[in-house]
Amino acid sequence: MRALEQTLVPPADGWLTDTPAAALSVLAVGWLVAVVALPPPSARVIGLAAAHGALLGTALAWTATERSERWAPLQAALLIGTAAACARTFPGGALAYLAVPVWLAWRRGAWLSRPRAGWGRAIIAGAVFGVVLGLHLLVNASLTLGYRLRPPPIAGLIGWIAYDVGANVLATEAFFRLALFRRAYRRWPFLGAVALSAGASVARYLVDPLLPHSAAILAGATFYLALLGAGNCVLLVRTGSLVAPLSAAIVFFGAYRLLTVR
């Protein structure tokens, strides 16, 4: 028993320990320069790359155990930016987003290692949660707000799913669950850590320029994303792996992509 036999060592890490401040600064400056100097489409690509790269890179840096990950945000942003540029430039170019998880599996295989509960159970648990939440979203949104359940063209749907898998969901779950939630859970009770993680991820989506900013949409987003965030925290703790939260979020966002939201 460690409380008995192990000398107590005060935790060395603070809230912002291992934050790759230099890389984040570079990304922020790059994004500002792009907004000022580049045409809006290019600025959006750079903004998307900077935001997701910052989340993914910070998650890599915060969870690093062996080597320093000071420049991980720049590497992630470069990869995501390239994928975003491909998506804008070529038909089917959005599939380039799928290079990000491959890169991540190479960089940090432990994130996608076998869950404690096994691959099947973790993926199914996440998928069931995502399906329940996604279905409710579809029913509620179509009944309440009158949004039509009209799937986009298959090529567009695949593009969105690739974006979710490679950038949106991956970066969000990596940072808000794996990095932020775990860091908070080391200091706070479970409910407090869940509230911080879910609240922060809701805030991230509320400022996302891709989300329509009507009151009804914002209220719905807050409700569902808070539930998704809280549920994913539980899944992360129960399965011990990012696989289940990723599965839930990908399924939920897949359902969301079926709605025609304006």
Place this chain on the structure above:
Amino acid sequence: MTLAVVVALAAITVAIGLADTGAASLWRHAYHVPVLAATVRWGAAGMVAALGAVLLYAPFVLPALERVGATPAVLEGLLTFGSLLGIGALGSALTAGARRQRTRYETLVAVHRAIDGDTPLEVALGRLRACLEARLQGAVAVVVRDGDRLSIAGGAAVASGGAVGRVLATGTPLFVADLGGRDVPRRCFVAPLLARGGATGALALERDGDIGADERQAVRALAAHVGLALENARLAALQRRFADELGEKVAAATRQIVENDRMKSEFVAIASHELRTPLTALQGFSELLATRRFAPSEIVRLGAIMSAETERLGRIVSDFLDLSRLERGLPPPLRRERVDAAVVIADAVEVLRRARTTHELEVDCAPILPPLDADPDALDRIVKNLVSNALKYSPPGSRVRVAARPLQMPPAVEIVVEDEGGGIAEADLERVFEPYYRAHGAVRAAGGVGLGLAVVKSLVDAHGGSIRAENLTPHGTRMTLILPAVP
């Protein structure tokens, strides 16, 4: 139960849908039943059922709110949301609280059962730990100060800088939010076991995940209770041990008294017999001298017999007097002077050789012996007693050897009396110098009152010397006494 709740929620939702009255459907009230059942059954987890009911009912209420605004029917629907969530939260809290309370009482009972009975501390701690691990759902260690050492259940040693070590040192509870080194935080809470006005040990709970403030408070109270229970068990065990020891002492004392009584009775019988023998002889010979006429030579022979019997009577009475002093804790009176041990030994052996011609008496003294600071009469009695005993307890025709040799550092004389008799039983060797004590078979083998060796030992002790008895191989007994020489 889970399936029943899910089916009930789904059935109510279908019923609301089929009723076609939307948010105003009276079926909405039915949601309370599975929600209440779930909170009663699962406690805090029952809140999930309340949330599920709200999610299922929302598609009937929110569209109406969007279409027609806050009508009474919509407000009733929203009120139902609040009611379901409120019942879920309140029911969950009450059920969880009641369960916690019940668990605490059950844990206390289990703790008492675990340490009940006259079991060693290590065993009791092992049981206690197993019981607490099952109930607290985490790794548990119990450490108790047992004199100068620590009794530990749940580990091998206590690190002085560890969580438990710190609590033992400070006596205050300690909560560690994360012991580090793993993805999931490993929490630990250590509470002192309180008794005798301080910390007598520590109770540690370690777990992956939360140990909430409420649970920490409960563990703290449990630790205080365990401390008192262990202290009570310790005191009860101590009391039982004292009672057992006292019982053993009383039994031993009783046995000793009975044995002393038996020995004294035996002594009185033997002493009476020993006194009667010379008295009978004296009485008989004196009556003969008074009533008849004898030739002068016969009168001399009878006088010599009477003198010997009188001397024997005098020895017995001297032994009684010495015994009396011995029992009062008084040393025998000594008149010390420089004594040549060889001379005393030779004289005493010569007297006995003349009296008993049945044995071969051998004297083997070193040519030069240091003078003793002793009472010559006492030394004479010592040697005579030992040699008489050797003669009494060895078969006729056997050899009795008396030897003396000087010892250095400190200067002393060792006197040895050896016989070729049957020896002394090992169990009796330690006790032959006790007053009244007679080795098994000694009564049958020879007469005497059983005071000789006790008197010898008291005399040797009074001289500052020592005496011991041992058996010889293949048979025989050796008495070895050491008397200090003149410095």
